[in-house]
Amino acid sequence: MLSKKTKYGLKALTYIAKSEGDTPVQISEISKNENIPQKFLESIMLTLRKSGFLGSKKGKHGGYYLIKEPSQIKMADVMRVLEGPIAMVPCVSLNFYEKCDDCPDEHDCSVHKLMIQVRDNTLKVLRNNTLEDLSGS
Amino acid sequence: MLSKKTKYGLKALTYIAKSEGDTPVQISEISKNENIPQKFLESIMLTLRKSGFLGSKKGKHGGYYLIKEPSQIKMADVMRVLEGPIAMVPCVSLNFYEKCDDCPDEHDCSVHKLMIQVRDNTLKVLRNNTLEDLSGS
DNA sequence: ATTAATCCTATCGATTTAATAGGAATTACA
DNA sequence: TGTAATTCCTATTAAATCGATAGGATTAAT
Numbered sequence: 001m002l003s004k005k006t007k008y009g010l011k012a013l014t015y016i017a018k019s020e021g022d023t024p025v026q027i028s029e030i031s032k033n034e035n036i037p038q039k040f041l042e043s044i045m046l047t048l049r050k051s052g053f054l055g056s057k058k059g060k061h062g063g064y065y066l067i068k069e070p071s072q073i074k075m076a077d078v079m080r081v082l083e084g085p086i087a088m089v090p091c092v093s094l095n096f097y098e099k100c101d102d103c104p105d106e107h108d109c110s111v112h113k114l115m116i117q118v119r120d121n122t123l124k125v126l127r128n129n130t131l132e133d134l135s136g137s
Numbered sequence: 138m139l140s141k142k143t144k145y146g147l148k149a150l151t152y153i154a155k156s157e158g159d160t161p162v163q164i165s166e167i168s169k170n171e172n173i174p175q176k177f178l179e180s181i182m183l184t185l186r187k188s189g190f191l192g193s194k195k196g197k198h199g200g201y202y203l204i205k206e207p208s209q210i211k212m213a214d215v216m217r218v219l220e221g222p223i224a225m226v227p228c229v230s231l232n233f234y235e236k237c238d239d240c241p242d243e244h245d246c247s248v249h250k251l252m253i254q255v256r257d258n259t260l261k262v263l264r265n266n267t268l269e270d271l272s273g274s
Numbered sequence: 275a276t277t278a279a280t281c282c283t284a285t286c287g288a289t290t291t292a293a294t295a296g297g298a299a300t301t302a303c304a
Numbered sequence: 305t306g307t308a309a310t311t312c313c314t315a316t317t318a319a320a321t322c323g324a325t326a327g328g329a330t331t332a333a334t
Binding site: 039057058 | 321322323324325326330331332333334
Binding site for chain 2: 001002007010011014034035036075084085088089101102103104109110111113114115117118121122124125126129133134135
C-alpha cells in the first residue's frame with residue numbers, strides 16, 4: 001500500500017508543476033485545494049526540499065517551487081524518498097538491499113525470483129513516468 | 138513491502154509443491170527447513186486451507202497437501218488472500234476498490250493514473266506466474 | 275512592529291504486524 | 305483403549321509504523 005505521505009507528496013508536486021507561475025506556491029493553498037492536512041503536508045514538503053526536489057522561500061509571500069524541470073523528475077526517485085524501497089522485499093532492492101534472515105541462499109528462493117520480476121516491471125513504469133507526465137492533462 | 142505472512146506462505150506452498158509425495162507435508166517439517174516460526178506458520182496454513190489452496194489431514198501423520206495442480210495456482214490469487222490488494226491504492230484496485238477521501242474526481246488524479254500503470258504491470262507478472270513456475274528449478 | 279510564511283523537533287493515538295500461548299479436536303497405532 | 309502426534313481455533317502481546325498534531329523558532333515582506 002502506498003502511504004498517505006507518498007500520495008500527498010505526489011499530489012503536491014503535481015499541483016506545483018501545474019501552477020507554472022513565478023511566485024512560489026504555499027502549503028496552505030495546496031492543503032486547501034488537495035484536501036491534505038496542512039501540518040502533515042508541511043513535514044512532507046520539508047522532506048521533498050531536503051531531498052532536492054523543491055526549493056523554498058521563507059517568510060511572507062514564501063512557499064515552494066520546483067528546482068528541476070518536471071520532465072527531469074522521475075517518479076522512481078520521488079517514490080524512493082517518500083515511500084522507501086520500490087522492491088517488495090529488501091533482498092531484491094537495488095537501493096535498499098538487505099539479506100533475508102530466513103534464506104540461506106537467495107538464488108534458491110522462489111519468492112526472490114518472483115519479486116525480481118515484479119520489481120523490474122514496477123521500475124519500468126516509475127522510470128518512464130516523470131512529473132511532466134503526471135501533471136500533463 | 139511484502140509481509141512475512143505472505144513470504145512465508147509462498148515459501149510453504151513452494152515447499153509442498155516440490156515435495157511431490159503421496160503423504161501430506163507437516164508444518165513442523167516446513168518450519169524447520171524454511172526457517173519459519175512454527176506457530177506463525179500454523180495460522181498461515183490455516184488461511185491457505187480456508188481459501189481453497191490447501192487440503193489437510195488431521196492427527197498423527199497428518200499435514201497439508203495441494204488441492205490443485207501447481208500450474209493452476211496463480212500468484213495473483215495467492216497474493217490477494219495473504220497480502221490483500223495488489224494495487225498500491227484502493228482507488229485502482231480491481232478486487233478491493235474504495236474511493237479516496239481526498240479525491241473529488243479520481244479521473245483527474247495524477248496518482249491514480251500512475252498507479253493504474255503500476256497495477257497493470259504487477260498484475261501481468263502475478264498472473265503469468267503460477268506455483269509451478271516458482272517451484273520449478 | 276506586525277504579519278505571514280517556512281522550519282524544526284517532539285509527541286500521540288490508532289492500526290498493523292509478527293509472533294506466542296494454550297489448549298481442543300482428531301487420527302494413527304501400539 | 306490409551307498415548308502420542310498432529311491440525312484446529314481463539315485470544316493475546318510486544319513492537320513497529322502511520323497519520324496526524326502541537327508548539328514554537330526563524331525568516332522575510334510590508
